[in-house]
Amino acid sequence: MAETILVLTHADETGSVLTTASLEAVSAGKELAAWLDASLTIGVVAAEASSAARSLAGVGARIFGVSGEAFAQARYASDAAACEALCKAAAATIVLTTGSSRFARVAAGVALRLGGCVDTHVTSIRCENGVEVSRWFYRQRIEAVITRAKRPWILLLDAGTYAPFEGGVEDVKVEQVAVALPAMRTTVIGMRSPELSAQTIRPEAKMLFVAGAGWTKKQSDGQVHAGEAGELILNFLSNTGASLGSSKSLVDQGGDGQPVLPFLTHMNQVGQTGSTPRHAKGLSTCCHGEEPHVVGWRFIGDRRAISLDPNCGWARGKADVVYVADAFKVMARVNELLAGH
Amino acid sequence: MELHIVVCAGIVPDPLQTLEPVMGPKGPALKNEMMLPAVLDPWAASSLYEAASLAAKNPGSKVWLVSLGPKAKLQQVMMTVAQKVSFELVAIDAPVSGFVDAQATAAVLAEAINGLAGLEKAKLLLFGGWESATRGAGVTMQIVGELLGISDQFMGVDQIEFLDDGSFEVLERVEGGKHQVSVCAGAPALFGWATGNLAEPRNNPQIGMANMRTVMPALQKAKAVSVAENDLQYVSASLPKQQRQTRVVKDMAVDAIARELVEWVGAK
Ligand SMILES: Cc1cc2nc3c(=O)[nH]c(=O)nc-3n(C[C@H](O)[C@H](O)[C@H](O)COP(=O)(O)OP(=O)(O)OC[C@H]3O[C@@H](n4cnc5c(N)ncnc54)[C@H](O)[C@@H]3O)c2cc1C
Numbered sequence: 001m002a003e004t005i006l007v008l009t010h011a012d013e014t015g016s017v018l019t020t021a022s023l024e025a026v027s028a029g030k031e032l033a034a035w036l037d038a039s040l041t042i043g044v045v046a047a048e049a050s051s052a053a054r055s056l057a058g059v060g061a062r063i064f065g066v067s068g069e070a071f072a073q074a075r076y077a078s079d080a081a082a083c084e085a086l087c088k089a090a091a092a093t094i095v096l097t098t099g100s101s102r103f104a105r106v107a108a109g110v111a112l113r114l115g116g117c118v119d120t121h122v123t124s125i126r127c128e129n130g131v132e133v134s135r136w137f138y139r140q141r142i143e144a145v146i147t148r149a150k151r152p153w154i155l156l157l158d159a160g161t162y163a164p165f166e167g168g169v170e171d172v173k174v175e176q177v178a179v180a181l182p183a184m185r186t187t188v189i190g191m192r193s194p195e196l197s198a199q200t201i202r203p204e205a206k207m208l209f210v211a212g213a214g215w216t217k218k219q220s221d222g223q224v225h226a227g228e229a230g231e232l233i234l235n236f237l238s239n240t241g242a243s244l245g246s247s248k249s250l251v252d253q254g255g256d257g258q259p260v261l262p263f264l265t266h267m268n269q270v271g272q273t274g275s276t277p278r279h280a281k282g283l284s285t286c287c288h289g290e291e292p293h294v295v296g297w298r299f300i301g302d303r304r305a306i307s308l309d310p311n312c313g314w315a316r317g318k319a320d321v322v323y324v325a326d327a328f329k330v331m332a333r334v335n336e337l338l339a340g341h
Numbered sequence: 342m343e344l345h346i347v348v349c350a351g352i353v354p355d356p357l358q359t360l361e362p363v364m365g366p367k368g369p370a371l372k373n374e375m376m377l378p379a380v381l382d383p384w385a386a387s388s389l390y391e392a393a394s395l396a397a398k399n400p401g402s403k404v405w406l407v408s409l410g411p412k413a414k415l416q417q418v419m420m421t422v423a424q425k426v427s428f429e430l431v432a433i434d435a436p437v438s439g440f441v442d443a444q445a446t447a448a449v450l451a452e453a454i455n456g457l458a459g460l461e462k463a464k465l466l467l468f469g470g471w472e473s474a475t476r477g478a479g480v481t482m483q484i485v486g487e488l489l490g491i492s493d494q495f496m497g498v499d500q501i502e503f504l505d506d507g508s509f510e511v512l513e514r515v516e517g518g519k520h521q522v523s524v525c526a527g528a529p530a531l532f533g534w535a536t537g538n539l540a541e542p543r544n545n546p547q548i549g550m551a552n553m554r555t556v557m558p559a560l561q562k563a564k565a566v567s568v569a570e571n572d573l574q575y576v577s578a579s580l581p582k583q584q585r586q587t588r589v590v591k592d593m594a595v596d597a598i599a600r601e602l603v604e605w606v607g608a609k
Pocket of ligand 1 (some may be wrong): 003153210212213214215217219246247248249250269270271272274275282286287288289290291292293296306307308309312325326327328355356357383
């Protein structure tokens with residue numbers, strides 16, 4: 001079957017640049033189009049598709065755009081209509097896009113409207129006997145390769161699985177696609193950070209620092225040192241620019257009236273019921289390395305852990321190095337050394 | 342304000358269980374699947390607790406729990422879930438596993454919801470998890486919503502707050518640990534919940550007893566349906582093999598560990 005490939009992209013918060021994850025999908029689209037010798041179209045959803053599309057210079061594909069104030073922000077009704085219109089304009093059989101919160105919210109609805117199908121959290125695509133894609137089931141515990149005959153087939157790529165497309169930045173020709181919008185019942189107000197003090201989740205950081213429940217447990221002196229733990233952790237983050245993750249046990253403590261680290265929320269949680277970040281390095285501290293936690297580390301390359309327990313889960317082939325030591329002491333010294341740099 | 346809250350919640354193997362895929366004639370399944378203890382899907386469970394709390398604040402409201410799964414497993418899970426909050430169970434007897442197609446599952450759920458006696462669409466808040474602990478696709482709820490004609494959909498929801506005029510503010514998780522804040526004119530709307538802010542309610546035997554009056558009959562009359570396989574084909578399903586040669590460092594001085602770590606962390 002001759003395929004027609006569409007890559008759906010959207011602008012970032014500034015409205016005038018495509019997101020990195022969108023550019024990753026463009027790379028995937030180029031690769032797949034080359035393999036299948038298929039035609040490639042890029043669709044852009046933005047307040048001003050023409051300015052967002054400037055980062056696509058040299059992409060070697062037709063570019064369709066949906067523009068207007070309604071598309072400045074993520075919202076189901078407007079984004080679903082925009083994506084539907086772009087898919088139809090491109091007569092796409094395979095639609096590659098990013099699993100960003102914005103498009104993950106609408107992709108399945110769009111697939112239904114088009115009479116097609118959808119698969120999400122795709123981590124690789126290959127063309128062996130037709131198009132085959134890998135994704136994870138049971139929250140990163142089982143990996144499967146799937147294929148479908150139905151078209152259009154919308155595939156959402158997990159961030160970090162392809163290198164972002166790097167073309168030039170200049171004006172490109174964008175064919176504007178008109179969208180008939182239904183009456184809008186939802187108004188987007190803006191963004192809110194869960195806590196005002198520190199922005200601790202940094203998807204672009206090279207390193208992930210994960211705190212476990214041990215930071216708030218009684219230490220050798222029989223006391224809890226949550227305040228000190230908080231300072232050590234925040235210091236390390238500011239010294240390194242690392243992103244902060246947490247085990248479920250630690251974020252859950254807020255509900256039980258136990259001492260907690262006030263800057264941690266459920267959004268920091270890494271693991272089976274939390275997120276699966278993709279930093280190059282990860283340092284786990286005061287955390288036991290149990291399976292539901294460690295599955296969240298599936299895409300963390302280089303892993304080290306500090307735990308008092310030499311038999312913790314990390315020691316059983318899950319981390320590259322486990323330091324059996326007191327994280328309070330080690331991190332205090334690490335911070336001193338980093339500050340002296 | 343009377344709300345009709347429909348919660349879609351599947352069941353999943355207890356996340357602490359070891360899972361192993363086996364290839365059957367109809368594609369992959371889990372080894373000893375029927376033996377594994379199950380729990381209510383974690384995100385869908387938080388949506389159920391949010392539903393109950395919202396219903397309690399809005400007298401005259403009603404919560405339905407629509408659950409598709411093998412009858413025997415549903416019964417086992419309901420023994421615990423029914424102790425937590427009040428709801429009317431709508432059980433559909435069908436196979437569930439991560440490998441059953443989400444779009445086909447959604448079609449069955451939408452049909453069941455469409456058939457609910459007494460459900461008023463103008464009051465409908467459709468709840469569920471934004472993803473599941475099985476497929477983890479984030480697809481099912483959206484399709485159910487589309488099939489029911491709901492185009493105000495929110496995903497990764499942590500909070501909704503009703504205003505006096507029936508409109509509500511909703512917080513959805515977006516990248517970078519932030520929330521997107523929107524205001525929607527009111528029901529009908531769909532919410533795929535993240536973990537929200539509520540703690541898991543403690544077991545309450547009285548609620549359990551009241552729920553059991555509807556849970557047992559609902560299980561008895563659960564209709565057996567087959568979920569279409571569609572065109573989804575599995576080429577393979579396997580456990581990832583990523584064993585590391587862990588270096589366990591004991592008895593190293595704090596200072597030496599710190600120096601090694603600083604070098605490893607590298608430049609900012
Ligand atoms: C349905 C379900 C879903 C789950 N999903 C997730 C999930 O998404 N993410 C997740 O993380 N977990 C999840 N879990 C929980 C998981 O199984 C573990 O219980 C949890 O991750 C353990 O957290 P922890 O390691 O922080 O705490 P603990 O198990 O309490 O371990 C604390 C560790 O800290 C160490 N320690 C204490 N003091 C020090 C010190 N001074 N220096 C060094 N080390 C110290 C201790 O030796 C111990 O190893 C889930 C569980 C269930 C049942």
